[in-house]
Structures are given as C-alpha cells and as structure tokens.
Amino acid sequence: MAMFKTAEEFEKVIGGFFNLVADTPLIADKLLKSKMVIRFKYSDPDLAIVIDCSGDKAEVRPQDTETKALVEMSMSSDIAHRFWFGMVNLTKALTRKEMIAKGPIPKVLKLLPAIKPAYAMYPKYLDENGFEQYNITKAYKPPTA
C-alpha cells in the first residue's frame, strides 16, 4: 500500500520540500547553473511537478503538465519519498525501470552531488512541518558492526 493516500497530501509534502530546496542557496545556486527544466511524474497517487531552473530563481510548479521540460523523471510516490531519505539505489532503480528517465540523463546525473545536502534536510523538514508520520528514518536502522 502506498504511503501517501492522495495526490493533495503528497503534493503538500513533496512540493513543500522542493520549495525548501529551491530556497536553499547551497543547492539552488548549482541547480540554476544547469538551466534545466525537469518534470517529475509521480504515480500512486498521480502528481506532476515541474522544477524550472531556467530563470534567476528555481521555481516549483505542482500540476504543471504544460511547460516543455528537458528531462522527465517518472516513478511512484513511494520511490520518490524513499529517494529523499537516501534509501534508493539510483543505479538499480534506473536499471529496473522503477525510475524512468527521459532526456539527457548525464546532465541529470551531474546534479546529484549538488542535491546531496537535501538528503539530510528531508527528515528534518518532515519533522518540523507536521509530517512526522512520514519520517521513515525513525523506524529504519542501518546495519551496524
């Protein structure tokens, strides 16, 4: 069963997080250099969000299905959610088509080091914005020595 029951709920969580990322200069400055427009197409529940880095400021536009995007990334909402906790093996997800990418993929991969600080931000963001129930790191324990 999917973690997010409705698109509205997921939009609030992931859209809010993308806005936080867009307002974080450490990350946003590097994204803006790419000048890319990326559309995320989520399923279960269905939601489209565009992150537009073509201007002076990174813009997050939920439900934007019109803007022409250079890259489209499709995945389930659960995969997207786990990705921001650093729990998704990106290579495996792409190989197994759990994430489907269309467009110049190497350009997207180049953004990975830039978004790395966002992994630490996500659980904190959930806790601080009333979304504690979605913070799966509280139950997740990494293997230890």
Next chain:
Amino acid sequence: MGGYAGQILYIDLSSGNIEKKPLDMQFARKHIGGLGFGTQIYLDLIKNDPVFDALSETNPFVLMTGPLTGMKMNGVARWTVCSKSPLTGFWGDSNIGGFFGAHLKFAGYDGIVITGKAKTPSYLFINDDTVEIRSAVKYWGKDVYTVTDELKKDLKPESKKSGQVLTIGPAGEKLVKFASLINNKGHAAGRTGMGAVWGSKMLKAVYVSGTGKLVVAQPDKIMELKAELDEVYEESIGISAIHATGTATHMDVGIISGDIPIKNWQQTEWDDIDDIGPGAIEEKIFAGHKTCYGCSVACKKSAEVKDGPFKMEKGPSPEYETIGTFGTMCLNSDIESIAKANEICNRYGMDTITCGSTIAFAIECFENGLITEKDTDGISLTWGNSEAIVKMTEKIAKQEGFGAILAMGSLKAAEHIGGNASDFLTTVKGLEAPMHDPRGAHGYGLAYAISPRGACHEASLTFEAEGGMIYIPEIPELSADLPEGSDERAQLNVVAQDYGMFFSNCAVFCNLGGMPLNATQALKMVNYVTGFDYTLNEVMEIGRRVWYLKRGLTNLFGARAEDDRLPKRLMTVMKDGPTEGSLPDMDKMLSEFYELRGFNKNGIPAKNILESIDLHDLSALLHPA
C-alpha cells in the same frame, strides 16, 4: 562452427620454437573461451612443477580471446590474459578491451601461450600465417606510445593490413610489480602485474596484422538479435551515461551512496568532489570519444592538457577508478594532474589502481611521520599535493629512489616502512582494493575477500548485481531485491561468480558494454555465433568450474583462509556519511560462503567437489594422498 579463429599459438621464448595447434572443438565447447581456455591450459602447463617464482621463466603466460571477440557487436571486444602474479604471488589474470584481440583472430589465432624466456629483448611478429620472434633491442627502454607508433610504422611495409600492438613500457621492463600490458596506447590489462611477467621474459611486444574474416554460425539469427538489442541499448540509462561521460559518471552517482573511497578510505564525503567529476572533466580536459573494436557504446574518452605543469598531449582520459585512486584517495582535486598521472601510467605501462592506491598509502605514512622527505627523495607527500603525486608516479615507473619501494606495491612497501604502516593498507591477497566501498554494499566485501586474484570488483558480477547495474531476471539471485546488510550475500556471490565466469571471463562480454543484456540475450549471442546450443544451466556449470579452477590455482600458490580477509582499514566503521555505522559481517558471510562452496577450514575446496566438476588434476595437487 563459428566465432573461433581455429588455432592457438604456442611460443617458447627459450628455444625459439613456434607451434600452431588447431583448436579442439570439444575443448572449445567445454571451456567456451577466454579464461575458460586460459585457466585449463595454464594448469596443464604447471601441474608437474607448480612451485616457481612469478618472474621466473617457468611461469607461463596465456592470452586468450573469446568466441565473440572480433564480432561487430556492442560489448564483445574483450579478451583475457593470465599467469602467476608478480605483485601478489597468487593467481593473476586481467581482462582487456581495445583492438588487439579482434586482430589476433583475424590473423587466425584464438590465443597465444608463451613459455620460457628470451635471451635478449624480443617481440613477436604475427602477420597471418607468418609468426616470428624478432629482436626488440631497438624498442627496449621506449615508452608504450613510442613503441606502438614505431612498430606500426616499421612493420607496415610487410603487413597487408594495419597492425595492432600489445606492449609493455619501461615499468614492465624494470619489473615494477604492477606493470601492465597496453594496446593502442590506452587499453590496459592492468591488474596483477602481467607486464612484469613479460618484462621477466624479455618480451617487449606482440604485433599482429590479420586479413582473415570470422564466421558466424547463424548469421540470420544474429542479425535479428542485433535489431532486438538496438532497442535495448537505446533504452539503457547506464549505456547512455557511460557513452556521454565514460566511467567517470560514477563520480556523481557514487558520492551519493558513499561508494567512493576518499583519503585512503577514511572518508566518504568531500567538498571538492565536483572538481574532478564529469563536469570538470568536460570543462577542463575532454578531447573526444573513443571506443573498442565494433562497439558503439564508446565509453572511452580522450583528454588533453594544453599547458601548465601537467601539460599532456591528447591521449586516453582517466577512468573512474583512476580518478578515484589518484584523486579522491589522495585528496587531490586537480583533474589535470590526475590526467597527467594517468598518462604516465599508460606511457610506462602501470596499473592505475595499484599505483594510485599505493601513493595514497604512502601519503598517509608520510602524514603520520613514518617516512619523511629524507625517505621520499625530498618530495613532500602530503594530502592533495598534486605535483608530488605526479612526481612519485614517475619515480615508481622508473624504479627510482623511493619509487622503487612503492614499485613493489603497498603490501611490500608497508613491510619495508614498518611501524604501523600496515594499518593503512587496503589490500586483499596483496592486491589493492578498487574504488567501491563494501561498507555501503556488504556483498562487495565478500567478493573482495574471496576473489582468487585479490581485492577486485570485477572478479565476479557481485558488484554489478548488488550495485544495480545489471538485472538478470532468469537468475533469482541476480534479480532479487536484497535486504540491507550482509544477509543473502554469500549466495549472491556464488551465483555472481558462476554467471560472471561465463559472462565476462569465458564468453568475454564487457561488464560495461554488456550491462543491458539479460542471460537469454547473452546466451543467444554465444549460440548464434558459435553454433553451439548451450543452456543457461550448462554455462553456469562451466562458469563454476572456471571459478574453482582459479580458486584452486590461487590455493596452489599458497592462499589460505587467512588470506580471505578484508584489511583493517576497510573494516573500520565510518562515523558519518552515507555508510555511517555500517560494516560487512565478514564472519557470517565467509562462513556461509565456505559452506556453499564446500571449502575446508583452510579455504581449500573439498576433493569430492573438485572431482565432481572434472578437476581431477587440481584435486590431486591440492589433496595429495
């Protein structure tokens, strides 16, 4: 039958005897090719007297192509070499792409077996039916690029087609323990020091020119398969990524998961990572795309540094492993210096993984006061000192001063340096670990520990399977969603070894260019080309036999259970970063693996297992009455 050239060349450098033996098709069917041929031929040559030094004339050297080498298809240009390793003293093998393997088959040979030692520097001239041992006195001492150009030019008048050169550089001549063989200036048989084996035999190069054509047993079916595979390659994200930026693309992906060792495996995070990633490469040194014979993936790149202290002419660009060892491992954020160190390794003929890792080890010794500038010939071996790293690379290649100590590899250098230098080692069985951290993927830890040639991410397909690059739905272990941690890794390793021996050792698919293929497609390719009718079970059995043969050979050279261990440095828990708190449970994985493989407590496969897979000679050697 198709695919094979039909003959194997036997060269005895001591006597000068040259023999061409027809390839026995029953032998081909049983062993497929590559290291399937190589391991069996090698064992047959040494079984009567298996005690010898790797640099003695008794150590044979075997070069074998696969049935697909030379076909105009993606990911099949590779071929293999094997011998006892001068670096580790155990089994050594290496896998290489480029053009030499294809041209050797065009000349009519599936492989070359070299024994003995020449009295003076020599090279092997192969021009279709003409095979001669010739003097290499005029080429001895010259670097790989020069020898490649000169041999091609000098031999052009007597060759019907442009030739290919496989050569050692001065490092191989001077017996640097991790010297490599290089084809076409940048395709290297890098690991385990096969170049030093050639140097000890006074063999500088093999030149080959061939005009023959290879036969495909079922050409219509292979054309159909190629059409099917065009779509598979078109859709593959992995292929698209390595086509665009080469293996360096992993610098962007690996930093997310903590896969990249930094500061000699002490960190998994580093603010300067972008300075040596694909973006920096494109901006500062990129000079074009390159490929291997018949492969449209084109994962190789060219680099050029136009001016400055690390100026270099256009040549092969550093790959991911090289950027790791000379870059992140040494905290060196100067991509031009990494390109220069890579060029030195190519020109002199040295393995970049061992060379860069050994320099990172030496830097840690220096920073901890175990060595000083007095020991290092005045070079300040500090973290991130790019000029020092490049200078030391050259000194190693020339066996000059402190470079001669490091030219033995880090394990022997640690013995020389003493103190707690061994704490900084990253070796298994004397081979420096590649740039993939088992603290993030525990199966890699077991793969490194039990690899017959020492720490290696390509000794099976464990790295590709656990890392997510391959998906083989026909084999449950290679398509499972593994739980976090060390569970199920022993079984994964066993199956990844068996399938891996078939895939990249015997059929000699490229682990990069062949990554989109499932088992059905790989098998079809082998069957349509050869005309054989292998089943998946059959190739898994062949793979298993080759794995036990490699393991048995390394046992025969002295490896025991205590050698199946990760070094302390790789078993040190990270206090932060993506792999924080995570360590492979080596005791559990090794115990499960030993049981699955039927090893005794010494790490030797049981007699009944070896005999059940027709390894009677090996069994008799490992279990004398």
